[in-house]
Amino acid sequence: MDYGMAPxxxxxxxxxxxxxxxxxxxxxxxxxxxxxENAEELELLKVWTGKLFAAGYLGGDWPEQYGGAGPSYSAEHSVVVGEEIARARAPLMTGAGNLIAHALFDFGTDAQRARYLPGIRSGRQIFCQLFSEPGSGSDLASLRTKAVPVDGGGYRVTGQKVWTTHGQWADFGYLLARTDADAPKHKGISAFVVDMRSPGIDIRPLREMTGTSDFNEVFLDNVLIDADALVGDLNKGWLIANSSLGHERSGVAASAVRLRQNVEALIDLAKVVSRHGRPAIEDGHVQERLGSLSASVDALSALVYANISRWSRKTERTYDAPMAKLLFSEIGVEMERFALELSGEAGILVEGDPDAIDRGRWQDGFLYARAYTIAGGSSEIMRNIIAERGLGMPR
Ligand SMILES: Cc1cc2nc3c(=O)[nH]c(=O)nc-3n(C[C@H](O)[C@H](O)[C@H](O)COP(=O)(O)OP(=O)(O)OC[C@H]3O[C@@H](n4cnc5c(N)ncnc54)[C@H](O)[C@@H]3O)c2cc1C
Known part of the structure; x- marks a missing residue:
């Protein structure tokens, strides 16, 4: 579909x-x-991240004094970059560097910006996001990891984080910890940068059903951090975290591109597998499902572009991004499930099996798809936001 991007x-x-x-x-x-998955891949990803920053395709929206491209770089530019990376089925940058960068622009000190931003831009230093905990995900403000001031300055951090993507490779963590146990829960949290090699940090990769280790458990046992690790003011971590989370938009548009590619791959799949002794693509039920998925992806793309346009005009509503996120992740699950259904017996084969269809693409996609309905706010939480803020329904 043509969404009318400027020439x-x-x-x-x-x-x-x-x-x-x-x-x-x-x-x-x-x-x-x-x-x-290993040190060689990590090196490739670091080089790739560095090249994307150097070309201005990442960090274009950063303030110019830190390498940003200036006012000519719009939200649409970052959308185009996300779409093209998705189209080529290439990976995005590794780590949460962009997330902490935005926290540092708005709330950090000059010394922190000088210390961390060059390593993010070069791709050499990887950040992970140490927010979620067992029992504190959707209700993040209930987090219990605590940072207690120590004599002579600095803090002692103790607690457990989970779901920490890239934690096993990270040099630094963007940490949220409780610094005032008596304040209302949103008001007693602070943001820090922590060196992941500090004594007392134990990182345990979790093996997921995809067979890979994409996230980790991170245990912090009396970890000492300096006073200058604090980002922004003490007990303002909730505001800082929310403000830095709102900057990333290239991902949604990229998701729509990926789903569109999946529709096309599904059509190809339906041509090579059979149903009732004939190519599946000739089956009316299969055609109907393909048509319905294709229409859903078009609806998602239209919504994503409308959101981007509102975002760049600063008229975005709080439930716009949740609508796109919900649609994207739920269509993804449906699509991957249909692909396995179409694959028949071959649907149970995994990557690496010579008989696996499309080298195991659909199996990997199916096993991963559920993660999107949880990460970055679960589908139930998205529905709550749409219902309460969009439709004005009671809590
Ligand atoms: C692949 C992946 C990568 C991630 N990477 C990171 C990372 O790098 N760093 C990080 O900090 N976090 C990360 N997360 C964590 C993610 O933000 C949380 O998983 C998410 O916020 C949900 O929290 P939870 O897992 O604790 O589930 P819970 O909040 O315990 O939710 C459990 C279930 O209850 C439902 N539920 C909860 N509250 C409500 C409510 N009020 N109304 C209705 N239903 C509700 C949820 O929808 C869900 O179905 C990642 C998650 C995934 C899946």
Whole structure:
């Protein structure tokens, strides 16, 4: 579908497409947000991240004094970059560097910006996001990891984090911890940068049903951090975390591109597998499901573009992004399930099996798809936001 991007953006798109084709790392495509599987992959991802920043395709929206592209760089530019990376089935940058960068622009000190931003831009230093805990995900403000001041300055941090994507490779963590146990829960949290190699930090990769370790448990046992690890004011961590989370938009548009590619791959799949002794694509029921999925993806794309346009005009509503996130993740689950259904017996084969259809693409996608309905706010939480803030329904 044509969503009417300005001609200069189409030129920019052609430029990004050529860049991605030339530089994308030689890593087999996988569904979702995945971590490096080994040190070689990690190195490829670091080089790739550095190249994207150096070309201005990442960090274009950063303040100019820290390497941003200036006022000519719009929300649409970052959308185009996300779309082209998705189209090439290339990975995004590794780590939560962009997230902490925005916290540092708005709330950090000059010394913190000088210390951390160059390593993020070069791709050499990886950040992980130490927010969620067992028992504190949707209700993040209930987190219990505590940072207690120590004599002579600094803090002693104790607690447990979970779901920490890239934690096993991270140099630094963007940490939320409770600094005032007596304040209302949103008002007693502070934000810190913690060196992941500090004594007392134990990182345990979790093996997920995809067979890979994309996230970790992180245990913090009396970890000492300096006073200058605090980002922004004490007990303002909730505001800082929410403000830095609102900056990332390239992902949703990229998701729509990925789903569109999946529809096309599903059509190809339906041509090679059979149903009742005939190519599945000739089956009316299969055609109906493909048509319905395709229409859903078009609806998602239209919504994503409407959201981006509102975002760049600063008229975005609080439930716009949740609507797109809900649609995207739920269509993804439905699509992957249908692919396995279509695959028949071959649907149970995994990557690496010579008989696996499309080298196990659908199995990997199916096993990963549920993660999108949880990460970054679960589908139930998205529905709550849409119901309460969009439709004005009672809590
Ligand atoms: C792949 C992946 C990567 C992640 N990476 C990171 C990371 O790098 N760093 C990080 O800090 N976190 C990360 N997360 C954590 C993510 O933010 C949380 O999983 C998410 O916020 C949900 O929290 P929870 O898992 O504790 O589930 P819970 O909040 O315990 O929810 C359990 C169930 O209850 C439902 N529920 C909860 N509250 C309500 C409510 N009020 N109304 C209706 N239903 C409700 C939920 O929808 C869910 O079905 C990641 C998660 C995933 C899946």
């Amino acid at each position: 200069e953006l189409e030129e920019f798109r052609a430029e990004v497409r050529a860049f991605v084709a030339e530089h994308k790392p030689a890593i087999a495509p996988k569904a979702g947000v995945r971590s490096a």
